[in-house]
Amino acid sequence: MLLLVDLDGVVYRGADPVPGVADVLAARAKAGDDIVYVTNNSMHYRADYVTRLSAMGAPIEPEHVVSSARATALYLQEHEPGIRRILVVGAGGLEREMRDVGLDVVTSGHAATRASQEAIDGYEAAGRPDAVVVGLDPQVTYMRIAVAADAIRAGARFIATNRDPVYPTERGLRPGSGSIVAAIEAACGVTPLSIGKPAPLLLEQAARVVGREAGDAVMIGDSLATDVAAARAVGARSVFMLTGVAGREQLDGLPPEERPTAVAANADELASVLEQLAADPGR
Numbered sequence: 001m002l003l004l005v006d007l008d009g010v011v012y013r014g015a016d017p018v019p020g021v022a023d024v025l026a027a028r029a030k031a032g033d034d035i036v037y038v039t040n041n042s043m044h045y046r047a048d049y050v051t052r053l054s055a056m057g058a059p060i061e062p063e064h065v066v067s068s069a070r071a072t073a074l075y076l077q078e079h080e081p082g083i084r085r086i087l088v089v090g091a092g093g094l095e096r097e098m099r100d101v102g103l104d105v106v107t108s109g110h111a112a113t114r115a116s117q118e119a120i121d122g123y124e125a126a127g128r129p130d131a132v133v134v135g136l137d138p139q140v141t142y143m144r145i146a147v148a149a150d151a152i153r154a155g156a157r158f159i160a161t162n163r164d165p166v167y168p169t170e171r172g173l174r175p176g177s178g179s180i181v182a183a184i185e186a187a188c189g190v191t192p193l194s195i196g197k198p199a200p201l202l203l204e205q206a207a208r209v210v211g212r213e214a215g216d217a218v219m220i221g222d223s224l225a226t227d228v229a230a231a232r233a234v235g236a237r238s239v240f241m242l243t244g245v246a247g248r249e250q251l252d253g254l255p256p257e258e259r260p261t262a263v264a265a266n267a268d269e270l271a272s273v274l275e276q277l278a279a280d281p282g283r
């Protein structure tokens with residue numbers, strides 16, 4: 001089986017591992033399953049996850065972590081060969097994923113400084129980029145939003161890593177990529193292509209990393225709105241985990257077509273659900 005596994009709320013919750021989940025995944029990998037981690041988080045480089053996940057005992061190699069940043073890079077490489085120079089509004093991990101696939105990256109911080117000092121618009125200040133790629137930028141400023149909107153208005157493609165409006169932290173909810181995307185969208189009047197869940201592209205790119213089709217996957221996640229919805233968008237089966245942001249009550253009154261294939265409250269239930277799904281690959 002191909003397992004596409006969400007990270008926060010499934011493998012760990014903030015700094016703490018979810019008990020037993022890493023072991024379940026290790027056993028599945030040993031039995032021959034392909035495991036690819038999929039996260040909407042756009043701030044980190046894929047190799048940054050290796051230490052943390054291996055410390056928890058989860059099966060991990062860097063190529064098998066497909067964040068919304070990595071998925072955006074893979075998507076551009078595969079589908080948009082005409083896009084060479086990009087203006088990035090985002091964190092260091094997003095810039096690094098973009099450079100890794102050979103894109104010429106101009107940071108919004110650099111373009112914002114140039115636009116202010118040289119009295120030129122954001123498109124010129126960014127060196128006339130082909131696209132603007134937006135993720136969560138903890139250093140975002142008014143001028144960074146301004147240069148991104150300028151470039152899109154001048155014809156650069158607008159690509160969002162994801163549209164999550166908020167981002168959970170230990171101190172509560174903070175604005176997510178989607179909040180920054182929404183500000184730029186309002187300023188330029190253009191709707192972006194969005195790569196992350198619930199859109200299908202992240203899961204499609206993740207499946208391709210191991211040479212599989214997303215429709216054959218089982219998506220394991222703790223969010224109905226992103227994980228389960230993305231699984232539905234690609235025709236994959238899904239396991240809704242109650243180990244993260246959501247509880248069982250979210251299933252109440254859900255129309256049948258929006259329900260996950262299975263529900264698991266903990267690692268033991270996940271193990272038995274995966275056994276059942278493996279035994280019945282047809283649906």
Ligand SMILES: [Mg+2]
Pocket residue numbers: 006007008009010221222223244
């Ligand atoms: Mg999650």
